[in-house]
Amino acid sequence: MKTDTIAAIATAMSPSGIGIIRLSGEEAFSIVDKIYRSKSGNKKLSECESHTIHYGYIYDGDTLIDEVMVLLMKAPRSYTTEDTVEIDCHGGVFVMKRILETVIKYGARPAEPGEFTKRAFLNGRIDLTQAESVIDVINSKNDFALRSSTQQLRGTLKQDVKEVRDKIIHEIAFIESALDDPEHISLEGYPESLSSIVMEQIAHVDKLLANSDNGRMLKEGIMTVIVGKPNAGKSSLLNQMMGEERAIVTDIAGTTRDVLEEQIQLGGITLNIVDTAGIRDTEDIVEKIGVDKAKDYLSKADLIIYVVDSSVALEENDYEIMELLQDRQAIVLLNKTDLESVVTEEEVRNHLDKKMIAFSAKDSTGMEELEETIKDMFFKGEVSFNDEVIITNIRQKNSLQEAKNSLNLVLRSIEDAMPEDFYSIDLMNAYESLGNIIGESVEDDLVNEIFSKFCMGK
């Protein structure tokens, strides 16, 4: 069975000593040939023995990326039973990403969720009894990909992609209705106008590639969620960490209507901080959306900071939160220690046994300890972030790039005076690539667009 070549980061996204980028598929060796240079400069890995390790460098063209060890495994003696290459590089997140992007640039495709395991299984490499766990891996990783594509896209990205897609499908529908009903709809002079529309869309895609942090659609980092009941001081904590007033802070319970997301650097560690509306039963619909979202974020969090208002006695809402945090990586902040304490450490510990820090947003007490605690947890490996984020980002960047390539092919077809039906082939490819980013497939979009926008014959 012929297979295309897939690639992914195989190690956890934590600051460990080494990171591993794995490639599997028919072109694994030829791809690595293009980017690997030995010290002497004349070793060709595809000609080396299976199961050998090679010292050298990874280059993207003339740019040196990292000093690496490359492990070669020829089919069928590998995990997936396909030709497999593992690149051991320095463990920094940035380096791993850069190498993964390079192998993709030279012909690999970002692996689908759980794809290595799936291939291994389908190639008979994994014991049958493990089938259920294989399915679980595929499902959970897919769930993530699905969630990220629908919910976690940055800002207006989803809307932007949608707009470009809408423009494209409209043009395809126009071409197709003219092809289906040439006597009613004419394409006279159309290539010129299409050309300028396509150029506009390329500009949009370029902007998306550039603006969204070098193509990254999802925030990479430790997803840190701040929870606590209304007015416990969550927003003030976020402001402290950010060093500026971002969330609306008032003394009225329930003023953070939606969740706020911020990214901060803490001693080289990236945290994505999410400030949630207080968890409590609420009848206020607007706020209820915020509360539901908060619970949703909680389930996805890598680390949770639970803010307790120590000046107010514990009640139903606190118990509910603590219940949610039982098996999670969490830190408890006893806030408002500048006021008279009603809640003690022991009282909280009876319900939730986690690291506890006395804190006051007013005079910055405990801020340093909080930072140290987070760093400590990270370096001990207690918290790490979901590496699916990175592969998802690269996948999406790849999709944007593919969309751009397809649009450029349309321009070329126009320049080469190709017949109009050829335009819609590449336009459709662009439409599909963009759909991958926002998790939408093609289905009957085209036929529906044709019928709703263009008046067909008979």
Add this chain to the structure above:
Amino acid sequence: MPAIQENYDVCVVGAGHAGCEAALACARLGLETIIFTVSVDSIALMPCNPNIGGSSKGHLVREIDALGGEMGKNIDKTFIQSKMLNKSKGPAVHSLRAQADKAEYSKQMRKTMQNTDHLTIRQAEVSEIITNDKNEITGVKTVSGGTYFCKAAILCTGTYLRARCLTGEMITHTGPNGLQAANHLTDSLIAHGIEMYRFKTGTPARVDKRSLDFSKMQEQVGDERVVPFSFTTNPDDVQIDQVSCWLTYTNPKTHEIIRNNLDRSPIYAGIIEGTGPRYCPSIEDKVVKFAEKDRHQIFIEPEGLDTNEMYVGGMSSSLPEDVQHAMYRTLPGLENVKIVRNAYAIEYDCINPNQLYASLEFKNVPGLFSGGQFNGSSGYEEAACQGLIAGINAAMKIQGKEPLILDRSEAYIGVLIDDLVTKETHEPYRMMTSRAEYRLLLRQDNADLRLSKKGYEVGLISEERYNWVCEKEQLIEEEIKRCHEVRIGASKEVQEFLEEHDSIPLNTGTTLAELIRRPELEYDMLAPIDLERPELSYEVTEQVNILIKYDGYIKRQIKQVEQFKRLEKKKLPQNFDYNEVASLRIEAVQKLNQLQPLSIGQASRISGVSPADISVLLVYLEQLKYLNPDLFSKLNVGKEED
């Protein structure tokens, strides 16, 4: 009174375009076949537009012909005008369309049917299907009480089941043209567990040619050189005197009349319950939906040589008679028009085609097949190709052979049937070129190369014809090879030739193939500078030109097809309970249980089955290898070519 009892191999119900192909296929394959029709005079009737072919439909006719069907031959005998549409566009969307002499079309088809061995024509309304205790088909019954036992039955009832025609407030319970409707069969089908839909469609008025002023319309003539539909027709035989069509337009006055009378339209008044097609809207739909347009094109097309009736293409309607008169008369050239037959809408029973396998056999009634408008499609060509496939597969079943299933990369027919049996249908389905993902490969010019082998294997294409296609294939291959090898030097003659054709002169020598790729040049044009060119027929050189010119795109599609085939080859078990597959989402289980897809590929096209579900299915299939080796080996899974 003793009732008639007869035995046949196959019973075909309905003698429209689907029924004729189905019956001819079965009879030609040597099966004793009987075809029922409510009126022998209406065999292969064209109750709507007077043409065969058109964008993507022309492809279907070509494919029918390559598989050994009749439609292409019949229209070649009876057309009165012919055009290759989209000639200025790419070869993939070139499409033949011919105006038919309707009466002649019907007559010729009837003649062919009547002179086919093993084929019996019977005028009778079928009212029941008969099955055994396993719900397998054993025969059909007619209203008059006759019983016809058979091994397979094919339902091609078109628009006749519980048909009702509407013109404004006037409703008649008839099929097209006042023909008798078939009012009994639906109940029997429902009793056998078949799910029915109700669809609607419509047709414009026919008008008297003598009442038209053609000087106010634009003439539309046929092609100078006519290309036949059938690969077996000699092109010289179809160079006939052609008849013109005429173009006129609606105007704001027309639209005003329509708007003022919308409340009298049965659709807008809510009398019609059936679902109509969006691609073939009535004039009132067009005026409402595209309110910004102040005119619509109307084609006046002859219905035949021996009639004065003209078809008013673009103006189908279910408005009352008086409104029709008023609105038709607003059109330039139709000021004094006399209507011969009113426009009408027609409602009819059809099935949810998801109940069928891709072989067009019912999943829950073995031996029962169906084709055409009964399956929720629309159009003569769509009907004919389904009839042909249903007929072939009924025969294959009786002969104990594998069914003929064309996939989406092999034929428009494959796309059409896969869409019908896999996707949800909410309106009569029409073929469109945009529905074919691999249309660069599925051209009308290469239908014989794509499908003759299948037609030959089935038994509908003669050995002689098949050998010719093989020979043609080889000639094409050799000539392409030669074009890549022949060097064209930058000689004076060559440079002059290029300049003459507005092509950039050569810097250095190149190959003939490179020159063919230039947009302004073609294989045929290059003869003067290609000195050792062998003598080849146009059929061959046309392929050579296309395959070289669009090589890059074609290669890309071939690659996509390889990907597609990989999943098509992974077969899924039938009559399978997907609840047994752990981790499938509930929606996927429901859809998969209902549709019982034949392959992973088909499963992936079902709306509601996600990529994750497909991964789960792949893993499950792998498990099956060990858990149920018997079932697994039946599926041929894993038998993949490299």
